[in-house]
């Protein structure tokens with residue numbers, strides 16, 4: 135929305151272009167009202183971040199997992215912007231942890247408890263995000279354009295991020311929610327509207343009806359689904375029959391062949407968001423906001439890494455749904471370790487990626503391979519991992535007396551995790567089929583080269599090693 139100007143000296147816009155001189159003479163605004171509305175905005179954005187994030191692990195549809203990772207991150211960034219602005223408005227203590235109105239809580243709790251992908255998408259993109267857009271749009275309209283210009287700017291940036299979220303959301307609604315379902319959801323839509331009417335609209339600027347609706351989906355409160363769910367395109371997810379790290383560090387194999395394994399490694403990172411979401415859920419009230427803001431960025435990076443793998447497969451004309459995308463790392467960590475221990479494992483693994491043999495090596499392999507896409511992805515993957523290592527130094531390491539102690543803790547926690555490799559096979563969850571030769575042959579056909587016999591014969595599993603190639607044969 136462009137500001138309208140009033141001409142000053144030589145026709146130049148006055149008021150730095152914020153508004154006209156007449157608009158700037160409005161006097162119906164105050165720090166109190168600005169802060170009050172921003173608290174509503176903050177609450178809904180934070181809850182949106184939570185809902186997107188807490189539903190990643192249990193959401194089976196891959197595309198939605200990726201979108202939730204992104205949208206959760208965007209909301210987290212905007213939570214940070216609102217917190218900063220409220221902090222500038224002589225408000226300490228900020229009181230940002232309080233619920234501004236029970237109707238807002240009821241509204242968000244209902245959406246968090248949505249029992250299916252379809253209801254969740256409907257609740258998020260048809261109700262929650264529009265409510266946040268409402269508050270932001272009203273703020274831009276009502277806040278004093280000169281005196282409260284920093285708030286107006288924050289609201290504009292929020293609207294810009296939300297527009298991108300909603301572009302996706304509208305598409306998702308079209309794809310997933312049929313007209314029949316929409317009719318079915320009607321009573322729930324009324325319930326959600328009633329919550330907001332009780333508040334007097336999302337920002338409480340209208341007359342409040344007072345009355346909260348009865349719980350609907352909330353009657354079965356949300357429980358975090360720690361077992362990762364995947365849609366039907368994912369086959370044989372317990373399969374740990376191919377060890378990509380051992381291939382990557384084996385000097386017998388060519389950089390070109392290794393790019394294929396690196397694309398697999400990237401797409402398999404899908405289980406990092408599935409695991410990180412559980413940390414953010416468990417520590418939701420135990421860690422300050424800064425922790426969540428940075429960790430949600432990291433979670434989104436990991437989702438992007440998975441999509442880079444998907445893109446790599448597409449670039450080679452390969453179908454990733456033909457091979458198993460293993461999920462036992464996130465599954466085992468979520469079920470066997472507590473949140474602090476899981477964070478320790480994450481940090482330990484990411485530290486291991488820093489030395490010469492880690493992310494730099496993967497980038498060099500990409501460069502040498504002649505696959506410029508692989509080189510590009512590894513270039514940014516490396517940069518992201520350096521950031522993650524810094525995030526760990528800010529939010530994980532300070533809990534220990536030294537860096538080494540922090541690392542040892544993560545290593546110990548990882549060693550404690552039972553991989554269940556043999557159980558998974560013996561109890562029929564997977565045969566640990568070696569899927570590599572078929573995939574490799576297809577890639578070679580695409581490259582127009584004959585398979586390297588040694589690479590074709592590659593047959594190392596995760597039975598006795600973990601991803602950092604540490605021997606786990608003794609620890610199960």
Ligand SMILES: [Fe+2]
Nearest residue numbers: 403435436439
């Ligand atoms: Fe990653």
Ligand SMILES: [Fe+2]
Nearest residue numbers: 484518519522
């Ligand atoms: Fe990472």
